[in-house]
Amino acid sequence: MISNQTIEQAAYEIMGRAAIDIPDDYLSGIKGMVNTEEGDLSAFVLGAMLENYEAATEDRRPMCADTGLPRYYIKVGNEAKFDGGFIGLERALRSATARATHDVPLRPNRVHPLWRTDHNNNCGLNSPEVEWSFEPDADWIDITTVHKGGLFGSDYRMLFPGDGIDGIKRFFLDTLIAFGKRGLACQPAIVGIGLGGSKDICMVLGKQAACLRTVGDKNPDPKVAELEAELKELGNSIGMGAMGFVGSSMVVDCHIECGFTHTGGMPISIHTFCLSSRRATARLHADGTIEHRTDPQWFTPYMRREGIEWSNDASSKKSA
Amino acid sequence: MVERRKLKKVSLNIPASAEDIAALELGSIVFLSGVVYTAREGVYKRVLEDREQIPANLTAVSNANFHCSPAAAPDGKGGYRIGGVTATASFRFSKWMADWLDLTGTKIVIGKGGMSADDYKTVLAPRGAVYLTTVGYGTGALLGRGVKGVRDVLWLDEMGIAQAMWQFEVENFGPFLVDSDLEGNSLFAEQGELVNQNIEKLYEGLKPPALHRYGETGDRKKEVI
Numbered sequence: 001m002i003s004n005q006t007i008e009q010a011a012y013e014i015m016g017r018a019a020i021d022i023p024d025d026y027l028s029g030i031k032g033m034v035n036t037e038e039g040d041l042s043a044f045v046l047g048a049m050l051e052n053y054e055a056a057t058e059d060r061r062p063m064c065a066d067t068g069l070p071r072y073y074i075k076v077g078n079e080a081k082f083d084g085g086f087i088g089l090e091r092a093l094r095s096a097t098a099r100a101t102h103d104v105p106l107r108p109n110r111v112h113p114l115w116r117t118d119h120n121n122n123c124g125l126n127s128p129e130v131e132w133s134f135e136p137d138a139d140w141i142d143i144t145t146v147h148k149g150g151l152f153g154s155d156y157r158m159l160f161p162g163d164g165i166d167g168i169k170r171f172f173l174d175t176l177i178a179f180g181k182r183g184l185a186c187q188p189a190i191v192g193i194g195l196g197g198s199k200d201i202c203m204v205l206g207k208q209a210a211c212l213r214t215v216g217d218k219n220p221d222p223k224v225a226e227l228e229a230e231l232k233e234l235g236n237s238i239g240m241g242a243m244g245f246v247g248s249s250m251v252v253d254c255h256i257e258c259g260f261t262h263t264g265g266m267p268i269s270i271h272t273f274c275l276s277s278r279r280a281t282a283r284l285h286a287d288g289t290i291e292h293r294t295d296p297q298w299f300t301p302y303m304r305r306e307g308i309e310w311s312n313d314a315s316s317k318k319s320a
Numbered sequence: 321m322v323e324r325r326k327l328k329k330v331s332l333n334i335p336a337s338a339e340d341i342a343a344l345e346l347g348s349i350v351f352l353s354g355v356v357y358t359a360r361e362g363v364y365k366r367v368l369e370d371r372e373q374i375p376a377n378l379t380a381v382s383n384a385n386f387h388c389s390p391a392a393a394p395d396g397k398g399g400y401r402i403g404g405v406t407a408t409a410s411f412r413f414s415k416w417m418a419d420w421l422d423l424t425g426t427k428i429v430i431g432k433g434g435m436s437a438d439d440y441k442t443v444l445a446p447r448g449a450v451y452l453t454t455v456g457y458g459t460g461a462l463l464g465r466g467v468k469g470v471r472d473v474l475w476l477d478e479m480g481i482a483q484a485m486w487q488f489e490v491e492n493f494g495p496f497l498v499d500s501d502l503e504g505n506s507l508f509a510e511q512g513e514l515v516n517q518n519i520e521k522l523y524e525g526l527k528p529p530a531l532h533r534y535g536e537t538g539d540r541k542k543e544v545i
Contacts, residue, residue, distance in 0.1 A: 065404035
């Protein structure tokens, strides 16, 4: 039985870890880009960011003062037992958010869209967002938090099957160029693309692709993985680097997630997870122990199931 | 490792003198010591539209306006703990800048992403003011390290941590990059022009989508701010 207190403690702990410690996969990606960046200004920016990550970890201070819109992704094992039920779990997440906002400190970013009311604890109407998923044959709960800014770098468009890969490439370029200028997207970014689904799921998949997959990860569908690589290269060939300065550092990695969509459409969403790509995950085991990591392992074979039944063997089903 | 030009590094005391400001070159790296104050839409509205008074001694203490909301919390001893410090995008504050510079005598505007080249030519440069951009964005931990204390905070209860007017005592506070000079030149605009030279080639051979969208620009050489 996982206690409510364990859930709250883990949810609180990952808020601080996400805000302060840059995940290793993203750090390696940026280090690789510094070595190849020829633009002097863009390279200086990347170098300053590397110093900043170190300063954050040394001082236990948030790497970016815009601590974004803190939120949670929860994966519950089908065999997991936890007291307080789902309501207790959601209450623990809110309490952890409020405590972490004061203690880390996080910026109290959450306000009412019209009245700008700020509870100074990052909780409010529909905040923090909690997204749920499930995992067969597991007795643990995974809690992931993501801190992402929210003003620039995302867009959605309804494309049609006839627009093809050209349409995807154009929209990809449009979004990166528009938000890349002056570095509004805080690039180089992990670019997440949602393809298909209903409009709302298209947005959700793209955001999850950006925030919940690590640098170096590939889509299990080899043709989709090929497109990921092609788009990454296209983004880095724009001629733009960090802060929109001349350079080649735009896309640390590109992740695509697909959902079955309307036969007439090919909706697409694009999301950019920034130079402060903040995520942290805790696994709460049945015996009450907590394990920390930075790879959310969100897209399991079960999450990407295509048929009525599924298999945990990732190679057993492929669209391509 | 590829060969790159080394950028020039400058340290400035705040309030900055007219000579110091005139000597700043586009693309130089700047570190500040002295006092910088934060003001963004909340403060601008309160002072310029609702006619509330700014602190009487502001000009003598600081002529550097930071478009920033700190990650801060009360320390329980009557002071504040400043965590990370990062700028917010400045282009949104364009409509208030002329009146604000006139009222406060501010000569250095610091923020994220610069303002339009037109604002530099017509608003900042004629008033002897320049723009410094934060780097990254953002180097919240490095900037947080540069904040040595909170000299004063105004309108905290009324406007909250993010919008309140903070006065930070800073030392070796940076890095920033000089985006505009007293001639109204813009580093972002110059770099943008260079990037633009490659854009047409990127779209060559890619057919436009069947369904068009209403939009303010279809010209990728333009900016969206």
